[in-house]
Amino acid sequence: MKKLIALALFGVGTSLLAADNWPQFRGPQANGATQADLPDTFGPKENVRWAVDLPGRGLSCPAIHGDKLFLTASSGMDDTRLHVLAFDVKTGVKLWERQLQCSGPTQCHPLTCMACPTPVTDGKHVWFAFATGDVAAFTVDGDLVWMRALAAEYPKLANFVGRSSSPVLASGTLGMLIENQGESYLFGIDPLTGATRWKADRPTENNWSTPLAWERGGQWEFVVQAAKGMTAYNAADGKAAWTFDSEKLNQICSPVTHDGKILATGRGLFALRPGEKGVEAIWKSKELGSDNPTPVIVGDKIYAQGRNILKCGDLTSGKQLWDLRINGRQFWASPVYAQGKLFLTESSGKVIVVKVTGDEPKVIATNDFGETLLATPAIAGDAIFFRSDKHLWCFAGGKKSS
Amino acid sequence: MRRYCLASMILVVAASTVPAAELAALYKQIREVGPNAANSGPAAAAWRELRAQPASAILPTLVAMDGASPLAANWLRSAVDAIVEREMKAKKPLPVSDLEAFLKDRKHSVVGRRQAFELICQADPAAKARLLPTFLDDPNLELRYEAVETAFDNIRKLPKPNPEADPEKEKLETLPANPATVAELQRLLAASRHFNQTAEIARELKGYGVTIDLTEHFGYVKKWxxxxxxxNTDEKGYHTAYPPEVKLDPAATPPGKNGEATKWVTVDSKESLATVDLNKPEVVGKLKNAVAYAFAEIDVPAEREVELRVASSTGTKIFLNGKEIFAAQTYHQSFSPDTHVAPCKLKAGKNVILLKVCQNDQKEPWAQDWKFQLRVCDSTGMRVPLKEVTP
Structure with a gap:
């Protein structure tokens, strides 16, 4: 066990493959996919293993390791109260909760709130971040390890439109992107002490995407996608390793990786291979772009969403294989995948399940929650977890078309 | 204040069953946390010891928040969370009467008192209704907000002629005359310090035929x-000290953008919340890559601490009596009241406020605003008495 934890902290990619864990935004490999036998139909009255009330709003996703699920919420006058929460994965019983008073400004678009970044855990510690610039590390049992008030440390950080970038771990460094119209940095933080190891200057433009932690040539890098290009930073020292300039990238969804390639999303999809001689653009697809949701990678396929069009592409050639119009208006959550099924979360509260194993995609269920759903779901074990501003649900059992 | 905090901490620590010196040492370690996670190691060790203490440590821990940095206060409040969680699971009582005494003492910290209130309500849900009305004039803005909100909710629930009317819609319902309700709303309006809450109460009053001048109520400056x-090409003008910020001379018209002459325009805003829209042709007109200055003179009877609160969605600097007191180089975030808050001290008599408002080159339809609002208030958001004496 100790060996596993050490691997997780100092080489996170090795340890996050276990199907029982969903330890960060978009899962073990940050590709939105895992193997789990999940029900087709579920909702507040169907296939509910457990459901609990939440103390506040949130667009953050659950982070799960073993028998513990971690989540954030924000509440109170002007959204100034921050909640860090831990639940028992099997029963939904709240294990512990700590509350903080925010230290940074809370202005943002009414759609979002201060509990937007998703926590990350290595099974021993859990790191929480909020749009206010408050960042804290706890043990999984709720003991405080360190806490920082980045808005107080860097008063020129500007939070007027909300922040959603989630913290990520790579090779023993916690990457935290704060990119906005004020001072902007990618922080490389010692996850155990909280001290900044390095910080890289970033453009002063709003960016809500989460960096991708990936390993290239034995080195871990944080890959940051922004409106005007993509830059990878060495996780050990924060030095820029490579850059891809483009005016067409998306600053909401996050980069993904496949077979040594980085996929940059935006108005189109760019397949990039960084190497000794710079970044090679292997192919570009006009059709496979995304807007808000980050694409899912499964094998050699990519599933991307542009508004209500779901698209499937071949990652070897960049060709679009099919598209499917989805009955929904607005998608802020990213899709997730398990055993041949994609789960698309529509903002008005519908979760559309699409079977994608055959030649033709097929909508097999539309599950109505009856309340706004903005957060990306999480999958662990045989269950799928959704959160709204009021509830956290765990669904399992029932009919499984897979 | 510091002396008071120290004295009350010593008294409360001494009153708890935990050795006072032991607790004081833990608080000292925790209160020394700082930027870049400074002292987090020793503080985390102290935190673990603190959360293992019995319920008698709750009160001194709340007292230890007095004078602590916001970061340290968060360490302390999360330790209280952990103690309470354990005690509640063990079905042990919380020290409610001590907490109430602590809550009543308004000199204690905002975070500590708020947490005390929540703990009291957790132990005794009926306490909420009893305590909330006592917070209507509380310096703790969260407690005051909740007190006003709860009382306002009672009015919101009153039967309305058209129960289907959407309160979010612009069109106001005309409500039947109800002097008691109007009096209650006016009491809540006077108590409220929260911008949106105040505006909502004013809107409800309007339904009863009472118009509140929010520009006046909030203390907005109208004459500029x-x-x-x-x-401001390439946003460089934001960093350039043009003549008005070097030496303000209302008679001078130094050369401006592209060598063209600048000119002074007198504005007496009649807009909602005294908005000054620089895009209006009679003010400046729609320009890109441009900087405008606006100055106002206000007169106050005595020296006092205030906050200059500004709404501006573009690059902004605030100068008071020739000294820069605030700067934010952000463009096209939302235009909201009190976006920028600059605490400062006014001198007795005349004070000169100078605003620098910068527009950039963004072409998007949502990136065209170039306007501002400014109000002068105390730290709670209440307007301060002043005379506008802009020539």
Whole structure:
């Protein structure tokens, strides 16, 4: 066990493959996919293993390791109260909760709130971040390890439109992107002490995407996608390793990786291979772009969403294989995948399940929650977890078309 | 204040069953946390010891928040969370009467008192209704907000002629005369310090036929002299000290953008919340890559601490009596009241406020606003008495 934890902290990619864990935004490999036998139909009255009330709003996703699920919420006058929460994965019983008073400004678009970044855990510690610039590390049992008030440390950080970038771990460094119209940095933080190891200057433009932690040539890098290009930073020292300039990238969804390639999303999809001689653009697809949701990678396929069009592409050639119009208006959550099924979360509260194993995609269920759903779901074990501003649900059992 | 905090901490620590010196040492370690996670190691060790203490440590821990940095206060409040969680699971009582005494003492910290209130309500849900009305004049803005909100909710629930009317819609319902309700709303309006809450109460009053001048209520400055336009190409003008910020001379019209003459325009805003829209042709007109200055003179009877609160969705600097007191180089975030808050001290008599408002080159339809609002209030958001004496 100790060996596993050490691997997780100092080489996170090795340890996050276990199907029982969903330890960060978009899962073990940050590709939105895992193997789990999940029900087709579920909702507040169907296939509910457990459901609990939440103390506040949130667009953050659950982070799960073993028998513990971690989540954030924000509440109170002007959204100034921050909640860090831990639940028992099997029963939904709240294990512990700590509350903080925010230290940074809370202005943002009414759609979002201060509990937007998703926590990350290595099974021993859990790191929480909020749009206010408050960042804290706890043990999984709720003991405080360190806490920082980045808005107080860097008063020129500007939070007027909300922040959603989630913290990520790579090779023993916690990457935290704060990119906005004020001072902007990618922080490389010692996850155990909280001290900044390095910080890289970033453009002063709003960016809500989460960096991708990936390993290239034995080195871990944080890959940051922004409106005007993509830059990878060495996780050990924060030095820029490579850059891809483009005016067409998306600053909401996050980069993904496949077979040594980085996929940059935006108005189109760019397949990039960084190497000794710079970044090679292997192919570009006009059709496979995304807007808000980050694409899912499964094998050699990519599933991307542009508004209500779901698209499937071949990652070897960049060709679009099919598209499917989805009955929904607005998608802020990213899709997730398990055993041949994609789960698309529509903002008005519908979760559309699409079977994608055959030649033709097929909508097999539309599950109505009856309340706004903005957060990306999480999958662990045989269950799928959704959160709204009021509830956290765990669904399992029932009919499984897979 | 510091002496008071120390004295009350010693008294409360001594009163708890935990050795006072032991607790004081833990608080000292925790209160020394700082930027870049400084002292987090020793503080985390102290935190673990603190959360293992019995319920008698709750009160001294709340007292230890007095004078602590916001970061340290968060360490302490999360330790209280952990103690309470354990005690509640063990079905042990919380020290409610001690907490109530602590809550009543308004000199204690905002975070500590708020947490005490929540703990009291957790132990005794009926306490909420009893305690909330006592917070209507509380310096703790969260407690005051909740007190006003709860009382306002009672009015919201009153039967309305058209129960289907959407309160979010612009069109107001005309409500039947109800002097008691109007009096209650006016009491809540006077108590409220939260911008949106105040505006909502004013809106409800309007339904009863009572119009509140929110521009006046919030203390907005209406009279300005605007000088434009200077260059802000590549947003460099934000960093350039043009003549008005070097030496303000309302008679001078230095050369501006592209060598063109600048000119002063007198504005007496009649807009909602005294908005000054620089895009209006009679003020400056729609320009890109441009800087405008606006100055106002206010007169106050005595020296006092205030906050200058500004709404501006573009690059903004605030100068008071020739000294820069605030700067934010952000463009096209939302235009909201009190976006920028600059605490400062006014001198007795005349004070000169100078605003620098910068427009950039963004072409998007949502990136065209170039306007501002400014109000003068105390730290709670209440307007301060002043005379506008802009020439």
């Amino acid at each position: 002299k605007v000088l434009a336009a200077f260059d």
